[in-house]
Amino acid sequence: MKDGATIWKHNTPVDCSWYWRQLNAIKVQMRGWYNQGRYMLTQTGKYSITSSYLALIGQQPRMRTAELAWTSMALPKHRFITWLAVQGRLLTQERKLKLHIQVEDTDCCLCDKKVMETTIHLFVKCEWAQAIWKEVEKWTGIALQINGIKQTLERIRLKHWKKVKKETIAATCGAIVYHIWRARNWKKFKGKSVHIKxxxxxxxxxxxxxL
Structure with missing residues (x-):
């Protein structure tokens, strides 16, 4: 990286996007990593991606359900969407508003309840989503009390099941989460309704x- 104060001198525009503000915040945080052109996070003074990443995220508590969210039993695309959903990072209408992104309609597009599309509504309270959970529960023969994705994975983790069974059920939950999100996107952006069956x-x- 370039040395000198000029690289850091940039005023963030008031009307810039959330992403640009975040990037500028990271740049400000990185100011203290260099002293007279020497990188301070390693003994050798050479740049390290790992050291930089750990410095940016700081001390983070380990999520106990992470292994079930990222189980190899699940398809990669299922793992990714499930992980975002667990952390509340999917771009639901509620999250868009929190990020100051303009939305025309905040209602859930999968059901007729006329309520805001939040993570908990979309994956738990939405009638379309509830029907999917019930269909798959009939197939697996395992009824799970669904009051949140993270909570459901936590209950699976605490079950006295063999590891392979826990991972299989967690992967099934991940597949449900993925297809609920997929159906939502198809309805919202393509105008196509996905049938529950x-x-x-x-x-x-x-x-x-x-499997």
Missing amino acids: EAATQIKKEIIER
Whole structure:
């Protein structure tokens, strides 16, 4: 990286995007990493991606359900969406508002309840989502009390099951989360409704093929 104070001198525009503000905040944080052109986070003074990453994220408590969210039993795309959902990072209408992103309609597009699309509503309280959970529960024969994705994974973690069973059920939950989000996106951006039976069949197919 370049040395000198000029690289850091940049005023963040008031009307810039959230992402640009975050990047500038990171740049400000990195000011203290260099002293007279020498990188301070390693003994050799050479840049380290690992050291920089750890310095940026700081001390983070380990999420006990992380291993189930990232289980190899699940498809990669399922893991990624599930991980975002667990952390409340999916770009729901509620999250868009929190990020000061303008939205025309905040209602959930999968059901007729006329309530704001939040993570908890979309994956737990939405009638369409509830129907998917019930369809797959009939198939697995395992009823899980769904009051949140993270909470559901935590209950699976605490079950007295063998590891392979825990990971299989967690992967199934991940597939449900993915297909709820996929159906939401198809309805919102393509105007296409995904039938509950169609989504449930696809979930079963993907789980069977993966196992």
